[in-house]
Amino acid sequence: MRHWTLHAATIAVVLTGAQAALAEQKTVGLAVATLQQNFFNQIKQAVEEQGESKDVAIITVDAGGDPARQVSQVQDLLTQNIDALIYIPAGTAAASVPVKSARAAGVPVVNVDRNAFAGEGTTFIATDSVASAKGVGMWLCAHVEGAGKLAIIHGEKGSSPEIDRTQGIMDAVAECPNLEIVAEQWSQKWSQDEGFAIVQDMLQTNPEINVIFAQSDSMALGAAQAVKIANLGHRVLIGGFDGDTAALEAIRDGVFDVTATQKTLEMGRMALDAALALAAGEDVPEVQLLEAAITDASNVAQFIEQHP
Numbered sequence: 001m002r003h004w005t006l007h008a009a010t011i012a013v014v015l016t017g018a019q020a021a022l023a024e025q026k027t028v029g030l031a032v033a034t035l036q037q038n039f040f041n042q043i044k045q046a047v048e049e050q051g052e053s054k055d056v057a058i059i060t061v062d063a064g065g066d067p068a069r070q071v072s073q074v075q076d077l078l079t080q081n082i083d084a085l086i087y088i089p090a091g092t093a094a095a096s097v098p099v100k101s102a103r104a105a106g107v108p109v110v111n112v113d114r115n116a117f118a119g120e121g122t123t124f125i126a127t128d129s130v131a132s133a134k135g136v137g138m139w140l141c142a143h144v145e146g147a148g149k150l151a152i153i154h155g156e157k158g159s160s161p162e163i164d165r166t167q168g169i170m171d172a173v174a175e176c177p178n179l180e181i182v183a184e185q186w187s188q189k190w191s192q193d194e195g196f197a198i199v200q201d202m203l204q205t206n207p208e209i210n211v212i213f214a215q216s217d218s219m220a221l222g223a224a225q226a227v228k229i230a231n232l233g234h235r236v237l238i239g240g241f242d243g244d245t246a247a248l249e250a251i252r253d254g255v256f257d258v259t260a261t262q263k264t265l266e267m268g269r270m271a272l273d274a275a276l277a278l279a280a281g282e283d284v285p286e287v288q289l290l291e292a293a294i295t296d297a298s299n300v301a302q303f304i305e306q307h308p
Contacts, residue, residue: 046268108278129164137172195222217247
């Protein structure tokens with residue numbers, strides 16, 4: 001029977017190597033607006049999977065849609081010596097505060113989906129919402145029969161996606177003489193309940209509405225519920241935005257008509273790659289925009305099978 005003896009010097013070398021490996025591992029904070037929405041869950045999933053493949057520790061916090069809570073969460077992340085912060089603002093209120101706190105601590109910030117005006121991150125990764133919302137609008141324009149009486153359900157007023165998607169649908173309307181805006185309303189949380197309530201009110205005042213553009217799929221699903229209950233006696237085309245799993249299945253099933261499918265998984269992978277590059281002192285473009293896919297019944301199956 002052999003007896004193995006490790007000298008103190010050997011043990012010290014082993015410990016030093018382990019400590020060095022531990023010190024080399026990067027830690028990235030991920031501050032998510034709310035995990036109650038599938039869209040943000042997909043980004044989280046991609047960031048965490050990418051982190052595992054690259055041996056990066058990911059610390060995820062969920063603001064639950066509360067901006068004040070998110071400010072506190074980011075401050076806590078900064079006490080944990082993170083090397084970079086991936087930040088999806090929970091709202092426009094105080095959205096710049098976490099960015100400013102991170103910068104003061106020397107931590108680079110990757111903003112995803114929503115930018116924080118007056119406190120932008122080092123880089124911003126998002127869908128080209130202007131072009132994609134215009135694409136949805138042009139689909140609605142092409143499929144409306146005769147005159148289109150258009151209702152728009154906006155996202156949170158003043159947020160970067162709301163501003164860009166408004167610009168996109170307005171660009172489509174400018175090119176489509178068959179679309180006339182007859183109603184507009186802003187939401188606060190981009191939610192299905194809001195979409196339902198807003199469209200119920202709109203249809204009471206404007207029962208002639210036959211086209212709806214909702215700036216999120218959740219609101220589009222709510223709009224579809226309201227239209228079904230209203231029993232208007234005419235078809236209403238409904239467009240959304242995001243390409244959430246539930247929405248893609250709804251389009252397949254004919255619940256509503258068209259959306260812009262965002263590349264959420266790619267967005268998450270890009271966010272972590274950018275965070276690591278910034279932590280290493282590398283240059284990263286200030287803005288990185290992805291193209292969404294205009295999705296209807298003709299091509300929805302491929303995105304249900306494999307989300308981009």
